[in-house]
Amino acid sequence: MESFEVVVVGAGPAGAAAAIHAVEAGYEVLLLEAGPLGRDKTCGDGLTPRAVHQLERLGLAGEVTAHYVNHGLKLHGYGGDVTAPWPDSDYGRVGSAMPRTRFDELLARTAAARGATLWDNATASAPELADGRLSSLTVTVAGVEKQIRAQWVIVADGVRSTFGKQLGREWHRGEVYGIAARSYCDSPHDDEPWMHSHVELRGEDDEILPGYGWIFPLGDGTVNLGCGALSTDARPAKLNTKKLLHHYAAQQREEWGLGEPERVTSALLPMGGAVSNVAGANWMIIGDAAGGVNPLNGEGIDYGLEMAEHAVELIRAGYRDVTHAWPRLLRARYGEAFLLARTAARLLTYPQFLPAVGPLALRGPVGAKLMPAAARLMANLITDEDRDLMARLWRTAGRGVTAARGNTPLWS
Known part of the structure; x- marks a missing residue:
């Protein structure tokens, strides 16, 4: 049996x-x-200023932004277009994007270069629990099983969270979750410095489809093109996302000079902390596995990077048991914003909502004022320290929704 302080x-x-x-x-x-x-993972690959800020704390922002930088969002639909630059905030005004195959490998190899023992093609299973403490686990590497003893275990095994499920992690699908498909397309506009989102998608018969599309330039000769929708068990999105992706690509092909979509993947995505059993005495679940995804835009990389730092901070603080401390920290840090975002996102599961509000939000002077503010919310760029009117309204609404939906699953 091998032993490590943190697995x-x-x-x-x-x-x-x-x-x-x-x-x-x-x-x-x-x-x-x-x-x-x-x-490879189903992901938009976009990095908001909040994510870039966390990369700065890891000493990796320069390496990522050297390849590509974006300035904000461009939203399209219902006869209008709105440009929403990244606002001036504590996170800075620099966004980026990088394919997950490269981004994930960069972070993992950085961890190894700085001293972590890194095993790939290594699956974790069979957690041994005693009095809530995870005393050991089995790791299968190249067909060989190894018993590993750990003082602390941090679980970051993604949306399916196979190991998290063995620890009792539960995803509550009665809350809003995402469905998405993603591809890569060759494009001569790969260096376009804006992330694009189309909130009006139409089918072959010009009917409005219950979803949205995105095109995120990557600065490497390609763009990340995908589509998604929000869903609940009560109102499932009846949408073939892969079929919609190809239809969306065909609609955008001439403007973007798109090649055929390649490496198409799809996934379901827990959102807004609608996950319970995320901690035990000496283990914590973080990132996508913990539902650390903004329901308003599907962004989760920034939350995953932040949760990683918070989890290590708890270990360093000398806690012997984080069963309650970890969910309490998540609720304090993200609870109000996630509950409000989940509540707002429920409106988007009604097929009539976007056609009713889309024209008002994306056309003329109303859209020019409203959508940059909405983009600030969607990009997770409001901090507790912000004192402007939008920030105060957001926090007030968050407190109201939290009071009204106090029994809603949120990292319980």
Whole structure:
């Protein structure tokens, strides 16, 4: 049996960041990745200023932004277009994008270079629990099972969270969740410095479809093109996202000079902290596995990077049992905003909502004022320190929704 002070299950952005923070805090760390490094994942690949800010804390922002920088969002639909630059905030005004295969590998190899032990193609299973403490787990590497003893375990194994489920993690699909498909297309506009989102999608018979599309330039000769929709168990989005993706690509082909969509993937995505059983005495679930995704835009990389740092901070603080401390920290840090975002996102599951408000929001002087503010919310760029009117309204609404929906699953 091998022993480590901190074992991190999953080497995506959240897991690799946790390993980096733990190594730099002086811990002996084992980082596990179930597949090869830089596995492809269904993701828009966009990095908001909030995510870039966290990369700065890891010492990696320069390496990422050297390849590509964007200035904000451009939203299209219902006869209008609105440009929403990244606002001046504590996170800065620099956004970026990088394919997940490259981004994840960069973070994982950085963790190894700074001192973590990194095993790829290594699956974690069979957690041994005693009095809520995870005393050991089994890691299968190249067909060989190894028993690993850990003082602390951080679980960052993605949306399916196979290891998290073995610890009792539960995803509540009665709350809003995302469905999405993603592809890569060659494009001569790969260096366009804006992330584009189309909130009006139409089918072959010109009917409005219940979804949205995105095109995120990557600065490498390609764009990330995808589409998604919000869903609940009560109002499932009746949408074939892969079929919609190809239709959307055909609609945008002439304007963007698109090649055929390649490497098409799809996934379901828990959102807004609608996950319970995220901690035990010496283990914590973070990132996508913990539902750390904004329901208003599907962005989760920034939250994953932040949760990684918060998890290591709890370990460094000397806690012996984080069963209640970890969900309490998540609720304090993200609870009001996530509950409000989940409540607002429910409106988008009604097919009549966007056609009713879209023309008002995206046309003329109303859209020019409203959508940049909405983009600030969608990009997670309001901080607790902000004192402007929009920030105060957002926090007030968050407190009201939290009071009204106090029994809603939120990292319980």
